[in-house]
Amino acid sequence: MREPRTLQQAVVYFSDPQRCFEYAVQLRWLGGNVTCPRCAQAKHSFIKTRRLWFCYVCKKQFTLKIGTVMEDSPIALDKWMAAFWVIANCKNGISSHELGRMLGVHQESAWFMLHRIREAMKGGLMLKMGGSGGPIEVDETHIGPKPQKMHREKRLQMHNERQERTAVVMGLLDRESRQVRAKVIPNVKRETLQSEILNQVGKGSTVYTDGAPAYDNLAARDYVHETVNHIEEYVRGQVHTQGIENFWSLLKRGLRGTYVAVEPFHLDRYLDEQVFRFNNRATKGNPLNDADRFALVMSQVGGKRLTYNQLTGKTGPTPHQPSAGAGQEAF
Numbered sequence: 001m002r003e004p005r006t007l008q009q010a011v012v013y014f015s016d017p018q019r020c021f022e023y024a025v026q027l028r029w030l031g032g033n034v035t036c037p038r039c040a041q042a043k044h045s046f047i048k049t050r051r052l053w054f055c056y057v058c059k060k061q062f063t064l065k066i067g068t069v070m071e072d073s074p075i076a077l078d079k080w081m082a083a084f085w086v087i088a089n090c091k092n093g094i095s096s097h098e099l100g101r102m103l104g105v106h107q108e109s110a111w112f113m114l115h116r117i118r119e120a121m122k123g124g125l126m127l128k129m130g131g132s133g134g135p136i137e138v139d140e141t142h143i144g145p146k147p148q149k150m151h152r153e154k155r156l157q158m159h160n161e162r163q164e165r166t167a168v169v170m171g172l173l174d175r176e177s178r179q180v181r182a183k184v185i186p187n188v189k190r191e192t193l194q195s196e197i198l199n200q201v202g203k204g205s206t207v208y209t210d211g212a213p214a215y216d217n218l219a220a221r222d223y224v225h226e227t228v229n230h231i232e233e234y235v236r237g238q239v240h241t242q243g244i245e246n247f248w249s250l251l252k253r254g255l256r257g258t259y260v261a262v263e264p265f266h267l268d269r270y271l272d273e274q275v276f277r278f279n280n281r282a283t284k285g286n287p288l289n290d291a292d293r294f295a296l297v298m299s300q301v302g303g304k305r306l307t308y309n310q311l312t313g314k315t316g317p318t319p320h321q322p323s324a325g326a327g328q329e330a331f
């Protein structure tokens with residue numbers, strides 16, 4: 001059977017447990033070169049009937065899921081694989097309700113799966129952007145509940161709460177590589193924004209921002225700084241921030257369409273998901289398809305773990321049901 005190219009083919013392909021397992025091994029350990037998740041050695045024997053390995057160094061068994069975001073999950077591998085496929089490729093994301101229905105698992109389980117997959121989507125150590133002279137667009141945006149959708153009294157009542165629940169996200173786009181980075185920042189003060197730029201962007205790069213005073217004096221920090229004034233002009237030749245603004249609109253479309261409530265605590269994970277899809281979208285120079293994005297996220301499952309307590313910021317024994325709230329997509 002040919003390797004799947006579409007979701008429908010993937011579901012059929014993964015429905016055979018052995019085929020699904022073998023395929024997952026190939027992706028989790030590049031080319032199927034299985035190493036122990038504890039000691040990274042390849043001295044092991046495979047117990048075929050139980051689909052697990054015995055490490056001769058650690059003298060312990062390990063499975064495909066151990067040492068990955070799927071560790072300790074009772075959800076079957078075929079459902080995990082389908083979930084990876086969908087999340088890597090759904091442009092606007094998928095809610096835990098939709099995913100739960102699609103896979104035939106509880107919404108709470110799907111919610112936990114979604115977060116674990118976002119953990120796998122997270123990029124590793126990153127080099128500074130620009131450097132070679134490629135221009136970098138920098139911008140911030142506010143993410144929070146939409147007041148116009150509420151009744152007047154509710155809106156007033158929500159006002160203070162809203163202030164607390166509104167998060168600021170900073171985004172940087174390398175216009176040459178078309179790669180974006182985004183993270184939640186505590187405020188839009190000069191120090192916060194500029195130290196992010198210093199950490200993320202190589203000296204000497206051209207940086208495009210809006211005219212916010214918080215970006216003043218970037219030129220004094222060895223950047224070529226150009227600003228765009230959104231009121232008087234929209235685009236002045238190459239001086240614009242439309243690339244990062246395009247990312248914001250994708251991000252917000254996903255948030256509006258898929259998620260009912262935004263919990264700032266989980267916003268970084270949602271950003272990881274959107275950044276993954278944005279940075280791995282098909283371009284002229286890099287014609288990635290759905291199967292490629294799926295393989296990429298599967299190749300990043302190892303060496304990462306997200307427990308329920310880490311996810312909810314709680315301590316103590318892992319409860320069975322995440323407290324996502326009735327009908328609310330807390331992410």
Ligand SMILES: [Zn+2]
Pocket residue numbers: 036037038039040041055056057058059
């Ligand atoms: Zn070992």
